[in-house]
Amino acid sequence: MFGPPFLRVLNSNFVHLVKHAPKVRRCYCLITLSSPLAWIWFSVSISDEPETLYKRLSLLVKGHDRAVLDSYEFFAVLAAKELGISVEKVHRPPKTIERFTLLKSVHIFKKHRVQYEMRTHYLCLELKHVTGSTAAVYLEYVQRNLPEGVAMEVKKVSFHPALSPLGRPVTESACIQIWSVGKVRNVCGVVRTIFQILDKETVLLKSTTRWHF
């Protein structure tokens, strides 16, 4: 998709590193037979899209049972180590207990109540410096093996292509009239594509008036 074209990547060496890092497209299927587990994949294809880089992946796993989270922690940490992801920190935020009191009987008997509580235990895994493909693989593996009754929140901090360097922004603007046969749904997108093809910078696109004939 088109990012704002006025942003240009800073260091050309670095562009090479990022742009040509393969974003791997997977197509695989898992076959379980009575014989040992067989993974069959068609091909590891490499696409030319630039990878998103995640500075930090923070997994917060929530469950009602502490023992289940312990086992899950062992599994997730071992999986990260095997796939070459650096685990920065593993910690246990304190559990929260939600309690409420209800009347024990359907009708009257206000003095007799029953109390329930829900305990939620947390496990926080912080992973550092993960590429987009690795993150997709790891997160899918780890999420498919989430046990029943356990929830997960993944906070991803990723990078955006760097700002254009130097100088004041251009203040002159050009007014473009676009004529099209038939309806063009995304005018700004079309103009950005044209400018990208011409390899020009656009500053800010605002579509002000549209006339329909």
Place this chain on the structure above:
Amino acid sequence: GPALSAFPCTGLSPAAPHPSCTGKPRTGHSTPGHVPPRTERMAVDQDWSSVYPTAASFKPASVPLPIRMGYPVKRGVPPPKEGNLELIKIPNFLHLTPPAIRKHCAALKDFCTEWPSALDSDEKCEQHFPIEIETVDYVSAGTSIRNPKARVVTLKVKLSNLNLDDHAKKKIIKLVGERYCKDTDMLTITTDRCPLRRQNYDYGIHLLTVLYHESWKTEIWESEKTEEDMEEYIWENSRSQRNALDTLLRIKASENITNVTKEELLASEIVKNYKNSVVALKNEGETENNMSQYKESVKKLLNIQA
């Protein structure tokens, strides 16, 4: 007879009843021939990932461990694994033993990529990629896989990494208001007004673009900025400067020294000291240091000893 002699002698008595026909009267339920559990046929060095290849409930006949679970029977131990509902209820990780995990990861390793070695520290990341995007994904069991909180996108950028001059920086801080944190010099834009995450991301980038460009522009009405709008105290053309110069001129006049111009007074050491102490007091607040500095400068200005 001749048919029977074709078969070798088995040693079974011909009239032996079937083992399932016991002498006991027939009840409603039958007990079929008891098959020994699979655990008895398991080798010690077997491939466990073929017994539990995927997540499955606990099967006591397939797990060769003497597990007991549950509240102890009176004057006894927790109940055994056969027919134990507690063991079936709890999620088990029998399909995720370390060898199984290693096998899975070895197969998945082909689809992973390396982190670029040029970005090994946080400072380098910040230098090349000053803008950080924060998104959250939610996974939980329920009737729907969607979570409305998943569309929120947060953009974080340090203003020192943007190309801003003095006026632009002050203007952008005024424009964003609460979204700027002075201590960390971080501008945080949180967008959630669109229904899709992609749209919120685009909107956030658009906001940042617009702020950047607007802060460089100088509107006509910005020249009407008054002293109350100023972010920090500026001594030039302030009441303090006027009063100080006034006082000094009157002192000089009373001593009958004329030909002292304002510029000379401003450039003199005493007035500069006074200016520094006043600016420090106004901008940083009242501290021991600032107050003593102010006291010294006022004494020198008014030529008071002790």
